[in-house]
Amino acid sequence: MEKIEVPNYVFNDLNSLRDSGIVNMFLYTEVCQYVGSKTEEWIRDDLERYGHCILFGIVPENSVNV
16 A cells, blocks of 8 residues: 555645654554554544555645655
8 A cells, every 4th residue: 555645734744753763653642642643533533544554654635846
């Protein structure tokens, strides 16, 4: 399966958190404590989608080519 396309704010929050290594990304309740409120809402709206993001990776919806 290909990487999951997510809103830029979700990509930024989750990517930063994953890179920090301070939380197990499979523990969504802990992840929600570290991300912004919009990202938390996005995660809680569809936990299955969030799980796919963790398993397959994410890309931002609007990437900028330089």
